[in-house]
Amino acid sequence: MAIPKVMGTEIEYGIIVKNDPDFDPISSCVLLVNAYREDPAGKILWDYDQENPLADARGFQVDGEKYTPNQQENIARNKTLINGARYYVDHAHPEYSCPEVTNARDLVVHEKAGERIVEISRREANSLLPAGAQMLLHKNNSDRKGNSYGSHENYLMDRRTSFKQIVEHLMPFFVTRQVYTGAGKVGSENRGRACDYQLSQRADFFETEVALDTMVKRPIINTRDEPHADREKYRRLHVIVGDSNMSEYTIYLRNVVTSLILSMIEDGAVSRGLSLRDPVRAIKDVSQDPTCRVEIALESGRKLSAVEIQAEYLDMALTYAARHDLDEVSQDVLARWQHTIEVLRRDPMELDREVDWVIKKRMIEGYMERKGLGGDWEHPQVRMLDLQYHDTRPDKGLYFMLERKGNVERICSDEEIQAAITAPPEDTRAYFRGECLRRYPGEVFGVNWDSISFGVSDEPIKRIMMAEPLKGTKRLVKALLDGSSNAGELVKNLRA
Amino acid sequence: MARFITRLHERAPSAAHAAPIFGAADGGQKQKPKGGGDESAEARGGDGKKLAKKGEELKEEMDELMDEIDNVLEENAEEFVKNYVQRGGQ
Numbered sequence: 001m002a003i004p005k006v007m008g009t010e011i012e013y014g015i016i017v018k019n020d021p022d023f024d025p026i027s028s029c030v031l032l033v034n035a036y037r038e039d040p041a042g043k044i045l046w047d048y049d050q051e052n053p054l055a056d057a058r059g060f061q062v063d064g065e066k067y068t069p070n071q072q073e074n075i076a077r078n079k080t081l082i083n084g085a086r087y088y089v090d091h092a093h094p095e096y097s098c099p100e101v102t103n104a105r106d107l108v109v110h111e112k113a114g115e116r117i118v119e120i121s122r123r124e125a126n127s128l129l130p131a132g133a134q135m136l137l138h139k140n141n142s143d144r145k146g147n148s149y150g151s152h153e154n155y156l157m158d159r160r161t162s163f164k165q166i167v168e169h170l171m172p173f174f175v176t177r178q179v180y181t182g183a184g185k186v187g188s189e190n191r192g193r194a195c196d197y198q199l200s201q202r203a204d205f206f207e208t209e210v211a212l213d214t215m216v217k218r219p220i221i222n223t224r225d226e227p228h229a230d231r232e233k234y235r236r237l238h239v240i241v242g243d244s245n246m247s248e249y250t251i252y253l254r255n256v257v258t259s260l261i262l263s264m265i266e267d268g269a270v271s272r273g274l275s276l277r278d279p280v281r282a283i284k285d286v287s288q289d290p291t292c293r294v295e296i297a298l299e300s301g302r303k304l305s306a307v308e309i310q311a312e313y314l315d316m317a318l319t320y321a322a323r324h325d326l327d328e329v330s331q332d333v334l335a336r337w338q339h340t341i342e343v344l345r346r347d348p349m350e351l352d353r354e355v356d357w358v359i360k361k362r363m364i365e366g367y368m369e370r371k372g373l374g375g376d377w378e379h380p381q382v383r384m385l386d387l388q389y390h391d392t393r394p395d396k397g398l399y400f401m402l403e404r405k406g407n408v409e410r411i412c413s414d415e416e417i418q419a420a421i422t423a424p425p426e427d428t429r430a431y432f433r434g435e436c437l438r439r440y441p442g443e444v445f446g447v448n449w450d451s452i453s454f455g456v457s458d459e460p461i462k463r464i465m466m467a468e469p470l471k472g473t474k475r476l477v478k479a480l481l482d483g484s485s486n487a488g489e490l491v492k493n494l495r496a
Numbered sequence: 497m498a499r500f501i502t503r504l505h506e507r508a509p510s511a512a513h514a515a516p517i518f519g520a521a522d523g524g525q526k527q528k529p530k531g532g533g534d535e536s537a538e539a540r541g542g543d544g545k546k547l548a549k550k551g552e553e554l555k556e557e558m559d560e561l562m563d564e565i566d567n568v569l570e571e572n573a574e575e576f577v578k579n580y581v582q583r584g585g586q
Binding site for chain 2: 142148149
């Protein structure tokens, strides 16, 4: 039986400072992340002892130097928040990793809370910049000049499912899901074939099928084997093939369908041979076809469109659903997925309230028509529309403008998103992490996804391991926390 | 573009404050407005005047949307797009 799909996302934002000839992305990121002040705020380290990004899921360890900053740099670059998230500087981008959640709906709420957190800190950071300079952030994945940055999804998986099986059954799914998960992009880059508009921001950047790299020669399936949990029991599938989505509906569909497919792989329910002849070429061909009709070659010799391949997965999912007692959320998902496939078969442009790449394309085409730009996709204003769709400012970001006017489907409410800025999910270990930070900020010494350590008076640092993502929940630890007025008591009570 | 305008006009009420479990959870059962303005008018018997009036309303909404985009769109688009350079990330 498939294990619960605990999940989370890591989003790197584009960052720029207008009217600053000395703009430096790294110091701007540090300014940004430190401009976010929580009350109470502690000087808390990110615990790099627990990290191992060089372990490969195919069973080996890659040579390389592990990044470990000194204490001062560590504190300056890392913030762990009372909602259980990590907000930090990753290379030259601000990154928001949301807390672990148990379902895609909570994921939408927490990813959206992350957008608001980076926007709050952007406004604070701006007040510290010289007059005239202005920091802007974009939730996108490239600068259209060949530089890309990621939007990663993480899903908890059963270690007993072999990585080979995951690769085999997931590859055709990842190559084709962009028909409803793409964030849309004007033009191509990274030596991609020229085009007006494509479904995905990232497709141009995938150069190999399976590998450990994330920054060069990016693979469709990443092999990083760093479970941030009990590694005897779990994998964390680190998905780097996705786009940064603005649409709540797209985020929801992306995570919910992907997690369902992963459960099906664990249960041996993906049985059809859909292996592709050339996945790297196919991911680009699918991205460059807004009609969603281009056919790609399977190893079996068949040729199917991306929508037909998705329909094959859907068909297997319906059979799976009939055999398993799926919860209400999964039933809801199947209905939405089925609807999406039907509409994609008819006319993808009908998804202009739901799917990012369609919403954006419709907006750009409307603007071109109004301005008489005559289909000039290289016009600076068209390029600007493409970029500003992802702007994090609620008054200037074009996605937020469409949302305000009621032109896009919502999944959650503004009140839920607002609450998630300071409240962790209650049904994962993120609750314990967030609550410890809220209750005992001065005593938390260091944090990682699967540990939290306390510096209590003169005693040695006490590290508490959290190897089970579904423990540390409100139900399990609230009474313990309520009965511990400080971290010293908490550590004592844990030993009792 | 006509269909987009229709959809703007006929859009369902915002689901922002809907049921706490699913929000806008009408999934596959959702009834979407079909086709463009012409088609829906035909289905109702095709009243020419009504159609013209509706067309005007829709054009106004579209104009309003595009005006709003114009108001917020970065003024110096060419410069901005040219200078938008990021370092590669993950």
